[in-house]
Amino acid sequence: MDPVPKIWSDTLADHRDSVREAILDATAAQVGEHGLTGVTMSGIAQAGGIGRATLYKYFPDVASILAAWHDRQVVTHLAELMEAAAKASDADRLAVVLRSYAQRNRRDRGDHHGPDLAASLHHAAGVEKAHRHLEHFVSELIAQAAARGEVRTDVPPPELAVYCVNALNGAGSLPSRAAVERLVAVTLAGLRP
Amino acid sequence: MDPVPKIWSDTLADHRDSVREAILDATAAQVGEHGLTGVTMSGIAQAGGIGRATLYKYFPDVASILAAWHDRQVVTHLAELMEAAAKASDADRLAVVLRSYAQRNRRDRGDHHGPDLAASLHHAAGVEKAHRHLEHFVSELIAQAAARGEVRTDVPPPELAVYCVNALNGAGSLPSRAAVERLVAVTLAGLRP
Numbered sequence: 470m471d472p473v474p475k476i477w478s479d480t481l482a483d484h485r486d487s488v489r490e491a492i493l494d495a496t497a498a499q500v501g502e503h504g505l506t507g508v509t510m511s512g513i514a515q516a517g518g519i520g521r522a523t524l525y526k527y528f529p530d531v532a533s534i535l536a537a538w539h540d541r542q543v544v545t546h547l548a549e550l551m552e553a554a555a556k557a558s559d560a561d562r563l564a565v566v567l568r569s570y571a572q573r574n575r576r577d578r579g580d581h582h583g584p585d586l587a588a589s590l591h592h593a594a595g596v597e598k599a600h601r602h603l604e605h606f607v608s609e610l611i612a613q614a615a616a617r618g619e620v621r622t623d624v625p626p627p628e629l630a631v632y633c634v635n636a637l638n639g640a641g642s643l644p645s646r647a648a649v650e651r652l653v654a655v656t657l658a659g660l661r662p
Numbered sequence: 663m664d665p666v667p668k669i670w671s672d673t674l675a676d677h678r679d680s681v682r683e684a685i686l687d688a689t690a691a692q693v694g695e696h697g698l699t700g701v702t703m704s705g706i707a708q709a710g711g712i713g714r715a716t717l718y719k720y721f722p723d724v725a726s727i728l729a730a731w732h733d734r735q736v737v738t739h740l741a742e743l744m745e746a747a748a749k750a751s752d753a754d755r756l757a758v759v760l761r762s763y764a765q766r767n768r769r770d771r772g773d774h775h776g777p778d779l780a781a782s783l784h785h786a787a788g789v790e791k792a793h794r795h796l797e798h799f800v801s802e803l804i805a806q807a808a809a810r811g812e813v814r815t816d817v818p819p820p821e822l823a824v825y826c827v828n829a830l831n832g833a834g835s836l837p838s839r840a841a842v843e844r845l846v847a848v849t850l851a852g853l854r855p
Contacts, residue, residue: 621851624844628836632848635832639824651817655825658814659852 489527489537491517496538508535543599546573547606554610559617563610563660567633568653570603574640575649604630611660621662629660682720682730684710689731701728736792739766740799747803752810756803756853760826761846763796767833768842797823804853814855822853 495517499508508531514521528534550566557565608630614620620629636656640649688710692701701724707717721727743759750758801823807813813822829849833842 621848624848628841628844629848631832631835632829632845636825636829636849636852638831639828642824643821648821651821652825655814655817655822655852656829657852658854659829659848659850661851 488519488523492519492524492527492534493538493541495519496534500535500538505535510534540599542577543603546570547599547603549573550603550606554606559613560619563614563620564653564657566607566610567637567656568650570607570634571637571640571649571653571656572646574638575643575646577641600634604634607633614660618662620660632656632659681712681716685712685717685720685727686731686734688712689727693728693731698728703727733792735770736796739763740792740796742766743796743799747799752806753812756800756807756813757846757850759800759803760830760849761843763800763827764830764833764842764846764849765839767831768836768839770834793827797827800826807853811855813853825849825852 492513495513496508498516499512503512510524510531511521513519513531513534514524517524528537550569553569554562554566604627608626611620611629611633612626615622615626620626624632633656636659637652640652643649643652685706688706689701691709692705696705703717703724704714706712706724706727707714710717721730743762746762747755747759797820801819804813804822804826805819808815808819813819817825826849829852830845833845836842836845
């Protein structure tokens with residue numbers, strides 16, 4: 470008999486990914502419970518039901534796990550924004566995306582019970598890249614809105630994207646959904662022709 | 663003869679402070695030369711002409727030195743903003759302060775040759791406090807401008823301050839002074855009644 474059943478070897482690639490996903494899920498749980506600074510390798514292993522040896526095969530240390538976890542969050546978030554954009558009408562698209570980004574910023578911040586995650590991990594290369602994707606995506610939406618005469622054209626769209634993304638990062642320190650709505654309205658007011 | 667000359671004991675407190683200042687100056691030089699991640703205790707000691715034993719009496723590690731250095735920068739920056747505010751006319755004050763904040767953000771970023779300092783150190787308690795001071799200061803200026811009818815009154819000044827400070831943090835990723843001027847103009851447009 471084959472020592473490795475075919476069904477196993479077929480799903481080995483999936484399994485590898487599913488272990489990684491399980492590690493990142495366990496990391497999210499640990500961050501929620503103990504805060505960013507309370508996450509440990511053994512805590513993640515235990516929470517995820519993963520052996521320590523396996524864990525270290527995937528990630529050398531807590532910092533790299535947190536970076537991978539935040540990267541996954543940003544990528545997931547970006548996918549959500551793209552989905553929201555696809556569903557919205559042309560005229561609403563930019564506002565819908567900015568509102569979604571801002572409200573998610575507030576929720577993410579609320580989940581951490583600790584230092585600002587984006588700030589702590591901002592320097593990780595993967596995260597920087599994901600943020601550039603986000604700015605690029607927002608820049609495209611702004612260019613489209615500017616072409617329709619809905620957004621000012623005296624400032625290049627990439628600069629307006631930097632403005633929007635940074636202004637809406639402020640949502641993380643606002644106390645309520647209503648305050649975030651006001652932040653979105655003020656940010657959009659800055660974009661008007 | 664007194665083993666400690668009077669002139670020395672009189673200036674001991676000053677000296678203590680001047681050693682701390684020298685350490686932070688040496689840190690600035692080291693960050694400029696090697697980037698944030700290239701700063702070491704021995705590098706700082708050497709650059710500042712300070713014995714390692716003395717250095718460790720002031721700070722236990724590089725992270726605490728970087729936090730103290732960034733704190734000093736934020737406090738210095740805040741003092742500059744207050745001075746600029748005092749010199750400006752009522753009508754110009756908010757714009758002058760926001761422009762000064764944004765241009766300094768760009769310069770600071772350019773000096774680091776490495777990961778975003780504010781992001782890396784944002785979690786340090788002293789820095790958080792200094793940022794709250796900054797937001798409070800901007801909030802007061804906004805409230806004064808709102809009372810004169812120059813700024814919208816449908817959003818509370820503290821929320822508008824969060825908007826301004828975050829939007830202008832974007833200056834750190836802009837390529838030129840002109841781009842920062844445009845960012846300031848866009849941010850001010852969001853504040854209009």
